[in-house]
Amino acid sequence: MRPDSGEPLEHVAVPYGSDEGFRNLAVPRIRRALADRRQVLVVARAALRGLLAEALGDDHDRVDERDPESWYAHPQRTLATCHDYAQGRRTLLVGEPLWAGRSEIETREWIRYESVINTALAGVHATALCFYDVRTAPEIALRHARMTHPLLYGETGRLPSPHFVRPDRLVLNGDRTPLPEPTGEVRTTRFTARSLKELRDTVAGYAHSAGMTGDLAASLVLSVSEIAANSIEHGAGHGQVRMWTSGTGVVCEISDSGGPLEDPLPGYVPPEPESLRGYGLWISRQLCDLVELRSQDGMVRVRLHMRLR
Numbered sequence: 462m463r464p465d466s467g468e469p470l471e472h473v474a475v476p477y478g479s480d481e482g483f484r485n486l487a488v489p490r491i492r493r494a495l496a497d498r499r500q501v502l503v504v505a506r507a508a509l510r511g512l513l514a515e516a517l518g519d520d521h522d523r524v525d526e527r528d529p530e531s532w533y534a535h536p537q538r539t540l541a542t543c544h545d546y547a548q549g550r551r552t553l554l555v556g557e558p559l560w561a562g563r564s565e566i567e568t569r570e571w572i573r574y575e576s577v578i579n580t581a582l583a584g585v586h587a588t589a590l591c592f593y594d595v596r597t598a599p600e601i602a603l604r605h606a607r608m609t610h611p612l613l614y615g616e617t618g619r620l621p622s623p624h625f626v627r628p629d630r631l632v633l634n635g636d637r638t639p640l641p642e643p644t645g646e647v648r649t650t651r652f653t654a655r656s657l658k659e660l661r662d663t664v665a666g667y668a669h670s671a672g673m674t675g676d677l678a679a680s681l682v683l684s685v686s687e688i689a690a691n692s693i694e695h696g697a698g699h700g701q702v703r704m705w706t707s708g709t710g711v712v713c714e715i716s717d718s719g720g721p722l723e724d725p726l727p728g729y730v731p732p733e734p735e736s737l738r739g740y741g742l743w744i745s746r747q748l749c750d751l752v753e754l755r756s757q758d759g760m761v762r763v764r765l766h767m768r769l770r
Contacts, residue, residue, distance in 0.1 A: 471588040472579055473619060474610035476603070478595050484512040486614065487555055490590065494553035495523055502546060504532045504556035505592070533559045536574035537729070537746040540581055547587040557592040560599050566751060569633050572602060575609040576628045577729045590614075605633075629725035640755055640764055643705040643712065652689050653699045660702065661686050664713060667704045671711050673769045680748040681767045685713050687741035688763050692717040696761065710750065710768040721756045728752065 477483045483505070491513070494501050503510060504527045514521045533539055533556075543554065558571050575591060582589070593606055607613060607624040608631060648667060652660045664685050668678035685702060692700040696719020703714045728742025742763070746752050751766040 470579065470582045470585055471612060472582075472610050473588070473590050473612040473614060474593060474606040474622070475590050475614045476593045476595050476606070480509060480512060483509050483592060483594075484516055487513060487590070487592075488516045491517065491524065491553065491555065492520065494588070495520055497551070500547075500550050500552045501525060502527065502552065502554050502556075504529050504554075506557075509557075529557065529559050532556070533571075535750070536570050540574055540578060540729075541747065543578065543589075544582055544585065547582065547585045551586040552588070554587055554589040555592070556589070557594065558602075560602055561597065563599075566635070566753075568599060568601060569635060570751065572605045572609060572633060573631070573729070575606070576626070576631045577726060579609075579611065580628045580726060581730050601634075628729075639757075640714075640753060640762060643703070643707070645705060648704045649701060650704075651699065651701050652693075654693045657686060657689060657693075660689060664702070664704065668711055668767075671706050671769060673711060673767065677767055677770065681711065681713065681765065684741075684745035684748050684765050684767075685715060687744050688715045688765075691741040692719060692761075695719065707766070710766055712764060712766050714762055714764045716760060716762040718760050720759055720761075722754075722761060727754060 475486055477486055487503075491501055491503070501523065502525045503513060505513075506529060510526055513524070517524065532542070546552065547554065558575070560568065560571070563571065578589065591606070591610060593603055595603060607622050608626045610622055611625045612619055613622045650660060650663050661682050664682045665678055668681050673681070689700060689702065692698075692715065696717040698719075700715060700717035703716075705712055728746045731740075731743050742752065742754070745763070745765055749765045749767050753764040753766075755762045
């Protein structure tokens with residue numbers, strides 16, 4: 462997932478206050494994109510897609526649609542899918558992330574997704590219109606939309622956001638808060654270059670004993686192994702893994718004393734093809750439900766969360 466050369470990404474926050482407001486904002490821009498021979502993708506709830514279909518008439522047949530429940534299931538995978546969709550073609554993306562039912566941590570990760578997209582899709586020939594329903598979107602998402610989008614739609618049209626913050630400088634509430642210590646029984650194992658296979662077997666055994674299904678357990682094992690291998694090659698050369706259950710999932714924390722991370726967006730944007738670093742976190746963010754990271758006092762801690770099923 463690498464940026465293309467060409468037109469810069471246009472990333473626009475579009476607040477609206479009614480279903481008809483969504484239609485009135487989206488339809489002219491969709492028609493303009495179709496007239497400009499752009500690929501158009503709409504990811505919105507069924508009621509909104511129905512309004513667009515009625516308003517667009519025959520032009521609706523030229524619009525690609527996706528269900529938001531599947532498209533917005535996982536922020537890091539959505540980021541990769543957006544790039545793959547727009548790769549090599551001029552595209553209009555019309556979408557609205559799902560906010561209902563998200564935990565505080567999940568909401569933060571979707572806000573971060575809206576920020577990181579500015580770096581991950583830089584240079585792709587795309588306009589991304591991110592709609593925010595002011596009736597239902599959480600206040601924190603509405604507030605940060607001005608920080609994560611370089612452009613805003615307002616009463617006078619599209620304007621630069623005076624509150625925009627570069628992705629590598631965005632700090633969300635909780636980003637620098639120490640990770641909470643686990644409760645209950647914790648299993649701890651140490652690893653070196655010679656014990657990576659043993660580590661993989663240990664993580665697999667723990668995941669299966671907790672009731673995790675085979676494919677998810679394999680993804681967790683791969684994620685732990687990749688990060689541990691990075692610790693060995695580029696960090697202290699050894700480290701520690703702690704494992705425990707939390708709610709309906711398993712948590713694995715990999716830590717080493719190899720020094721602070723240099724990447725300001727660790728694992729959110731894939732490394733350059735020639736890079737020797739960064740693949741572990743990139744893979745882990747794709748595979749795991751949540752990845753938390755803290756770097757403090759020379760100690761790096763990567764905490765992986767994976768649901769049992």
